Amino acid sequence: MKQKSEVLIIGGGIIGCATAYYLTKKGVDVTVLEGSDFIGNGGSSRNGGGVRQSGRDPRELPMAMWGIRNLWPGLSEELGADVEYVQEGNLRLGKTEKHKEILTGLTDAAVSCGLEVKMIDEDTVKEINPHLSDEVTSASWCPTDGHANPMAATLAFYRKARELGAQFYTGVPVSELRTVRGRVREAVTPDGIFEADKILVAAGYGSRAIAGTVGIDVPMTERKAECIVTEAQPRMFEQMLGTADADFYGHQTAHGSFVFGGMSGFEAFMENDGTTTSTSYGASCTCRGIMKYFPELASAKIVRTWAGWIDACADGVPVMSRVEEVPGLYLACAFSGHGFGIGPAAGYNLAELIADGETTVDLTPFRYDRFKPVI
């Protein structure tokens, strides 16, 4: 077992794996500790696969746009595995006047950040996706958005980083960080102490307790996300979909199945019992939501359901930052359900931050100390 390295990454999700890959590519000696028994077991393999810019907070948009321009199109080739990236646009659908207002607001904000996104009318929506029901009356359209396979992408980063020499250990939960002479140095686990010159905490909501052991807190909560998967269907459409109401999202995968996420409205009030069990009502209400948009899917069979936990930040924007009070400590958490799409860009820039101190995309909007009381 290798217990000393230049950089220790706590968390083997897409953020940890991508950062490990870009660091090892720079020749940095990296160890990754994953608390669960599996790589990519949190939000990284429990999300709808969206690789999108539209609808994102203006603080997060430059990172999302940079990743889509510079990393996603070549990712399969770079990692030597098909991550099923499809860039066929994102439709955010509306059924009412109120939805149209919400969509117009989101669109205006994104356009002012330089994103190519526009409002389209009923007829244009139907031209792009003829399967939609007549209830859809408006949509925002972002042609450069898309989707990919979260499990394949996360494991492809892992595989490549491992191949380049990064050390991965699963089933090793970190209970505490310790400082030595004013710098973070040690991570305490049931299998002993792991040491490193620099430590990145990228453990989803678990980051909160870990960073808390050196006095750092990121305001976030856990929110359940649930998805349903259909059996393979004939090809229907290639776009990523969402709605103004955010009541469902999803796409048809390369495999042919549809993956749809949906909301019941109770997500913010569920307590984490330590499992990722689907609720008894989640899949049913997602089915009802989807059938209103896609009547022809009423006979499609659901083959499985799954759920996960989102590390939802107080302001809905991730934290990716060096921690000033604890030299050597870096945070990448609170991705708020957006971590998959910006995962590669986040990993690339975090590797730069850790190895070089300078990043291609400005990380200032993601600082850990941006949260201030309202009065």
Added chain:
Amino acid sequence: MMNDRSRDIGPFVPAPDDDMIVCRCEEITKGEIRRAVHDGMYTVTEIRRWLRAGMGLCQGQTCSKLVKGIAARELGISPALLEPASSRAPMRPTEMKVLGREEGACA
């Protein structure tokens, strides 16, 4: 339990039955499963997420034991040490219009 993903499990050696289909729903071969283990997929869950073995119509009810046995042999450990992948609802493929029904009996 700690699982060192860089421990030496020996090289991948091609075998004559590598073309044998193990997951019939997704048409995943024994060779692909063995290859995945050498690529670092040391658990049944990761093999499933990486290859789709056990993600088809039967949700692994046919092949999960076989996948487990192949992975265990490749890792040089007892199959008893490998956790099966999670079983997921519904038990049988169920139409959206049935699963989405709020009340009343199924027609």
